[in-house]
Amino acid sequence: MSQTAQIRQAARELLQGKAVECVIGYERGTDGVNARPFFAYEAAEADRLIFDQTCTHDLAKYLLNRKGKSTAIVVKPCDSRAINLLLNESQIQRDKLHIIGVVCPGVVERRWGTPGAKQLNACQVCQQHTPVVYDTLVGQPVSEPAVADPYPDVAGMEAKPADERRTFWEEQFSRCLRCYACRQACPGCYCPECFAERLDPLWVGIRIAPGENEVWNTMRAFHLAGRCIGCYQCEQVCPVNIRLSLLNRKLEKDVLGMFHFQAGMDAESPPPFSTYQKDEKLGIGE
Amino acid sequence: MAIDFEPRIVGFLCNWCSYAGADMAGTARICYPSNIRVIRVPCSARIDPLLVVKAFQLGADGVLVAGCHPGDCHYTEGNYYSRRRFALLYPFLEYLGIEKGRLRLEWVSASEGRKFSHVVSSFTEGLVSLGPREKVPAEGALP
Numbered sequence: 480m481s482q483t484a485q486i487r488q489a490a491r492e493l494l495q496g497k498a499v500e501c502v503i504g505y506e507r508g509t510d511g512v513n514a515r516p517f518f519a520y521e522a523a524e525a526d527r528l529i530f531d532q533t534c535t536h537d538l539a540k541y542l543l544n545r546k547g548k549s550t551a552i553v554v555k556p557c558d559s560r561a562i563n564l565l566l567n568e569s570q571i572q573r574d575k576l577h578i579i580g581v582v583c584p585g586v587v588e589r590r591w592g593t594p595g596a597k598q599l600n601a602c603q604v605c606q607q608h609t610p611v612v613y614d615t616l617v618g619q620p621v622s623e624p625a626v627a628d629p630y631p632d633v634a635g636m637e638a639k640p641a642d643e644r645r646t647f648w649e650e651q652f653s654r655c656l657r658c659y660a661c662r663q664a665c666p667g668c669y670c671p672e673c674f675a676e677r678l679d680p681l682w683v684g685i686r687i688a689p690g691e692n693e694v695w696n697t698m699r700a701f702h703l704a705g706r707c708i709g710c711y712q713c714e715q716v717c718p719v720n721i722r723l724s725l726l727n728r729k730l731e732k733d734v735l736g737m738f739h740f741q742a743g744m745d746a747e748s749p750p751p752f753s754t755y756q757k758d759e760k761l762g763i764g765e
Numbered sequence: 766m767a768i769d770f771e772p773r774i775v776g777f778l779c780n781w782c783s784y785a786g787a788d789m790a791g792t793a794r795i796c797y798p799s800n801i802r803v804i805r806v807p808c809s810a811r812i813d814p815l816l817v818v819k820a821f822q823l824g825a826d827g828v829l830v831a832g833c834h835p836g837d838c839h840y841t842e843g844n845y846y847s848r849r850r851f852a853l854l855y856p857f858l859e860y861l862g863i864e865k866g867r868l869r870l871e872w873v874s875a876s877e878g879r880k881f882s883h884v885v886s887s888f889t890e891g892l893v894s895l896g897p898r899e900k901v902p903a904e905g906a907l908p
Contacts, residue, residue: 645861690822690823694822697818697858698818700857701853701854733856734853737852737853738849752846752850753846755846755848757835764870764871
């Protein structure tokens with residue numbers, strides 16, 4: 480049975496048995512090629528659900544709008560880490576949630592009207608093809624490939640001289656429109672009031688200027704330090720193609736190296752910034 | 766690089782140790798460069814990385830963060846948290862092209878007036894050799 484058929488069956492059973500009010504999954508988009516998020520409330524709607532390599536969205540973000548309501552959700556492995564993140568931060572309730580985990584071989588870049596051929600950068604170095612948390616598993620668990628160097632892009636960037644890096648980021652940030660699509664798509668960005676929208680104090684000026692853009696992009700990434708689960712929705716939705724994953728992955732790499740922590744692998748480990756060890760040597764202030 | 770370059774340093778000092786340490790340097794008549802502009806904060810853990818990034822945006826050449834020695838925090842554990850935070854911010858700012866020598870985290874206790882003077886002097890010297898930051902946004906910059 481295909482993954483799509485298995486998801487449909489699971490969703491139909493859940494909705495028929497009134498186990499959940501809603502199943503969040505994917506359906507075919509209006510261009511006939513790509514996928515879009517779909518909320519099934521009736522058992523009859525379950526047949527609209529699909530899963531294939533065009534299902535790029537991180538649906539975990541939608542759980543934040545369904546707090547306290549019984550919901551089933553279709554998740555890829557990276558999205559399942561987002562669920563652990565939200566559980567860890569007490570944003571959602573596990574007992575209201577039925578997780579349909581999908582074994583994912585990787586997804587492709589979205590392009591309107593044409594089938595995507597190129598796998599996402601993140602998927603090319605993915606080390607998690609089976610969801611880390613699920614109630615129903617769709618597909619056969621695969622053995623995880625050993626990726627020798629999961630951060631080749633970050634290492635390449637680090638190797639460049641400082642002024643080259645500065646020029647690179649200045650150019651990247653100069654394109655930023657501050658549409659905040661990166662924030663809206665991110666399952667980890669859920670503050671009721673974002674620092675970028677505070678008027679007093681005005682941390683990030685309204686003006687779309689290089690300095691303001693830099694503060695926004697630096698702090699957006701840093702607020703996700705030790706929290707980014709690597710779905711790279713931010714980079715997917717960026718209308719001007721800023722390499723946001725290069726920022727997130729740098730922090731991911733350093734958090735792993737310094738604190739041996741990976742976000743969202745379980746729902747219990749304390750995040751690196753809410754804990755400490757008295758005698759740890761971090762190479763600063765010593 | 767202009768020879769008479771005077772770097773602008775924004776110093777975030779914790780109220781309980783480092784600010785008192787700077788005060789000690791003053792009462793003991795220990796000289797230190799006037800390049801530093803001190804901002805007193807309740808604890809080094811109060812210093813959100815946003816404050817540092819914002820200082821750089823507004824044209825600071827260097828940012829000094831100083832707090833109590835580990836184990837001496839007035840709030841028991843604040844500086845342990847800031848240590849972790851800045852350990853990650855250092856390489857991240859460097860990655861963005863802000864040289865490592867422009868941000869400094871130091872532990873200065875209330876009795877260490879001499880250490881405070883030494884920290885500010887050596888930090889200023891380091892910044893003079895680094896030179897001014899290449900691009901300071903023209904609008905909204907510090908006067």
